[in-house]
Amino acid sequence: MRVAVIGAAGRMGKVLIEAIDGTEGVQLGAAIVEPGSSLVGADAGEMSGIGKTGVRMAGALADVKDDFDVLVDFTFPDLTLENAEFCKANRKMLVVGTTGMTEAEKQQLALAAESTPVVFAPNMSVGVNVALNLLRSAAATLGDDYDVEIIEAHHRHKKDAPSGTALRMGEVVADALGRNLKECAVYGREGFTGERTRKEIGFETIRAGDVVGDHTVLFATEGERIEITHKASSRMTFAKGAMRAALWLKDKPAGLYDMQDVLSLK
Numbered sequence: 001m002r003v004a005v006i007g008a009a010g011r012m013g014k015v016l017i018e019a020i021d022g023t024e025g026v027q028l029g030a031a032i033v034e035p036g037s038s039l040v041g042a043d044a045g046e047m048s049g050i051g052k053t054g055v056r057m058a059g060a061l062a063d064v065k066d067d068f069d070v071l072v073d074f075t076f077p078d079l080t081l082e083n084a085e086f087c088k089a090n091r092k093m094l095v096v097g098t099t100g101m102t103e104a105e106k107q108q109l110a111l112a113a114e115s116t117p118v119v120f121a122p123n124m125s126v127g128v129n130v131a132l133n134l135l136r137s138a139a140a141t142l143g144d145d146y147d148v149e150i151i152e153a154h155h156r157h158k159k160d161a162p163s164g165t166a167l168r169m170g171e172v173v174a175d176a177l178g179r180n181l182k183e184c185a186v187y188g189r190e191g192f193t194g195e196r197t198r199k200e201i202g203f204e205t206i207r208a209g210d211v212v213g214d215h216t217v218l219f220a221t222e223g224e225r226i227e228i229t230h231k232a233s234s235r236m237t238f239a240k241g242a243m244r245a246a247l248w249l250k251d252k253p254a255g256l257y258d259m260q261d262v263l264s265l266k
């Protein structure tokens with residue numbers, strides 16, 4: 001399967017190129033960087049540190065239209081939606097790791113997925129996806145007696161908050177408790193907030209240094225607390241997940257899938 005990576009010079013882009021090199025069944029078909037970037041024309045492998053691949057980086061997806069079967073996109077919402085339209089028009093499969101989308105943007109992606117197969121997940125690591133199932137089960141068993149708080153930490157360059165993973169964790173827990181996250185989420189408390197309400201789900205965000213991605217969901221009641229934590233120590237865990245998603249998409253009908261589908265965790 002020929003894979004294209006857009007945002008190739010980004011933090012995830014470079015690691016994705018490395019992951020393609022180490023994964024059987026996939027090969028780097030194309031790498032796309034920002035139009036006008038000084039990297040256009042440079043070798044994608046040399047840029048990412050794995051050595052020459054013979055794949056020269058392009059400044060636009062249209063320039064490499066015939067060179068790939070699946071696009072892997074870890075960029076930002078506007079660009080991802082543009083790319084989804086391109087994939088829809090050109091019959092390309094799509095793996096999306098981009099976070100920070102609004103509800104309307106997610107719906108736009110879902111619309112594109114009606115015409116082409118798309119895997120979209122805020123976290124492609126196996127560990128986080130297993131943790132989502134642990135959270136579902138813990139929340140359903142503990143019920144409303146336990147306060148739920150979600151704490152996440154990421155590197156100083158991250159642009160969206162809370163992380164897509166934290167929000168997905170919140171959705172899973174809220175769903176298991178019969179709540180709507182939109183109605184019960186409380187983000188970053190400050191000032192005279194009054195006592196915590198029983199049903200709120202709190203989110204706290206830390207941005208510092210080079211943290212790859214830490215997530216903790218805390219369930220606390222009188223006398224005890226449970227913490228379910230996932231810590232990513234390398235972006236390779238996300239990139240390997242993206243490769244699993246790309247391979248899984250082969251021969252799938254159009255539709256919007258997530259990593260729980262890819263990993264048979266549903």
Ligand SMILES: NC(=O)C1=CN([C@@H]2O[C@H](COP(=O)(O)OP(=O)(O)OC[C@H]3O[C@@H](n4cnc5c(N)ncnc54)[C@H](OP(=O)(O)O)[C@@H]3O)[C@@H](O)[C@H]2O)C=CC1
Nearest residue numbers: 007009010011012033034074075097098099122123124238
């Ligand atoms: N689902 C998952 O498992 C994971 C998701 N993510 C998500 O992935 C996204 C990207 O994260 P990260 O790699 O850290 O971000 P980066 O900012 O490092 O990467 C994005 C890259 O896209 C480039 N870019 C900008 N415009 C274009 C364009 N028109 N065409 C091609 N490339 C372009 C940027 O270039 P420039 O810097 O020059 O603007 C940058 O190199 C985020 O939403 C993050 O939350 C991250 C890790 C795991």
Ligand SMILES: O=C(O)C1=N[C@H](C(=O)O)C[C@H](O)C1
Nearest residue numbers: 099122123158163164165213
């Ligand atoms: O921006 C990142 O780096 C990450 N983003 C994802 C998110 O927002 O959940 C996943 C991972 O934690 C790294």
